[in-house]
Amino acid sequence: MAEKNTINAHLLEIQRMSTEDGPGIRTTIFLKGCTLHCSWCHNPESISPKPQLQWLQTNCMGCQLCVAACPNNTLSYVDNQIIIDRDICEACGICVEECPTGALEIMGQAISVDEVVQEVLKDKAYFEKSNGGITVSGGEPTMQADFVAEFLKRMKENGIHTALDTCGMIPPFAYEKILPYTDLLLYDLKEIDSVKHRKFTGNPNEKIFNNLLTISEWMKIHGKPGELWIRTPIIPDATDTEENIAGIGKFIAENNLQPNRWELCAFNNLCNDKYLRLGTRWIFEKYDLLEEEKLNHLTEVAKKSCGINDKRVLWTGSAKTKETKISKRGNEPQPVNYCRITGLPEEE
Numbered sequence: 620m621a622e623k624n625t626i627n628a629h630l631l632e633i634q635r636m637s638t639e640d641g642p643g644i645r646t647t648i649f650l651k652g653c654t655l656h657c658s659w660c661h662n663p664e665s666i667s668p669k670p671q672l673q674w675l676q677t678n679c680m681g682c683q684l685c686v687a688a689c690p691n692n693t694l695s696y697v698d699n700q701i702i703i704d705r706d707i708c709e710a711c712g713i714c715v716e717e718c719p720t721g722a723l724e725i726m727g728q729a730i731s732v733d734e735v736v737q738e739v740l741k742d743k744a745y746f747e748k749s750n751g752g753i754t755v756s757g758g759e760p761t762m763q764a765d766f767v768a769e770f771l772k773r774m775k776e777n778g779i780h781t782a783l784d785t786c787g788m789i790p791p792f793a794y795e796k797i798l799p800y801t802d803l804l805l806y807d808l809k810e811i812d813s814v815k816h817r818k819f820t821g822n823p824n825e826k827i828f829n830n831l832l833t834i835s836e837w838m839k840i841h842g843k844p845g846e847l848w849i850r851t852p853i854i855p856d857a858t859d860t861e862e863n864i865a866g867i868g869k870f871i872a873e874n875n876l877q878p879n880r881w882e883l884c885a886f887n888n889l890c891n892d893k894y895l896r897l898g899t900r901w902i903f904e905k906y907d908l909l910e911e912e913k914l915n916h917l918t919e920v921a922k923k924s925c926g927i928n929d930k931r932v933l934w935t936g937s938a939k940t941k942e943t944k945i946s947k948r949g950n951e952p953q954p955v956n957y958c959r960i961t962g963l964p965e966e967e
């Protein structure tokens with residue numbers, strides 16, 4: 620009988636049919652725990668490595684069975700709201716079992732490599748038809764390097780394209796375990812000014828930028844991963860400045876990094892509810908999508924500064940169009956006030 624693999628991970632979720640984390644249709648494995656704490660984080664439930672209880676107000680009918688069930692007196696019901704004392708909640712899940720409407724949920728679970736492999740292989744036909752594959756994301760997946768290395772190795776044994784999505788704040792030696800089984804590296808460079816970087820993410824940026832130089836040398840020697848995409852989140856009143864984009868572009872040019880793609884990822888405001896479910900507020904809750912014009916302008920700044928083929932530089936995500944309130948998609952005017960650009964850069 621084959622020996623069962625016992626490496627476990629703290630898994631947040633497995634998301635299917637993703638088109639934003641690499642080429643084709645992908646299944647993205649989100650792990651819990653992050654080395655940064657970005658103020659705009661779109662997956663706040665992934666930051667803590669521990670399981671967390673969340674409450675979905677729209678599902679709650681106020682029966683208070685959960686309050687009575689908790690052995691730690693963690694929950695209270697005030698003004699039609701379930702209040703969770705997160706200092707004492709052990710995420711044991713007893714209240715979740717008791718809730719009749721599914722309004723409580725534990726985010727995060729321990730899962731083995733075997734279990735994730737089994738789950739992901741169900742999607743192999745989609746990968747083959749779309750030239751897609753799997754992406755490991757987070758949180759910061761390299762915090763669980765042994766799990767990620769083993770999982771990616773198993774994916775390669777099954778002929779599946781692999782991508783690693785990292786914030787670059789990587790524990791020492793983690794990349795040497797993981798990169799041999801990685802086809803595509805998605806690497807975030809968020810902010811060129813280290814003081815601002817610390818303000819936005821909780822850490823200065825030197826280690827992240829230096830890690831990319833080390834990895835880039837490693838890639839030249841080992842030929843793996845075959846592709847590098849640099850990604851920069853464009854966040855209003857934070858990273859959305861010409862200075863930042865030109866500065867990152869200069870770093871790319873001066874170090875001759877030659878990524879296959881530099882992607883400016885447009886801010887979106889879809890994660891408000893995730894913060895509310897965790898009992899907190901998102902500081903970007905009042906911000907709207909960025910103007911398409913601004914994203915086009917920053918993309919031009921990026922193209923001029925980075926010394927790589929123009930066709931490899933693009934913005935992705937959603938944006939507001941100006942005045943016309945017409946989507947760029949198709950020839951007919953569309954009744955929406957945003958446009959969406961995703962997908963691969965044009966062929967060179």
Ligand code: SF4
Pocket residue numbers: 672688689690691692693694707708709710711712713714715
């Ligand atoms: S998860 Fe456990 S400790 Fe936390 S509120 Fe529910 S029953 Fe109480």
Ligand code: SF4
Pocket residue numbers: 678679680681682683684685686701717718719720721722723
């Ligand atoms: S048991 Fe569920 S439905 Fe009832 S109060 Fe608690 S969260 Fe709401």
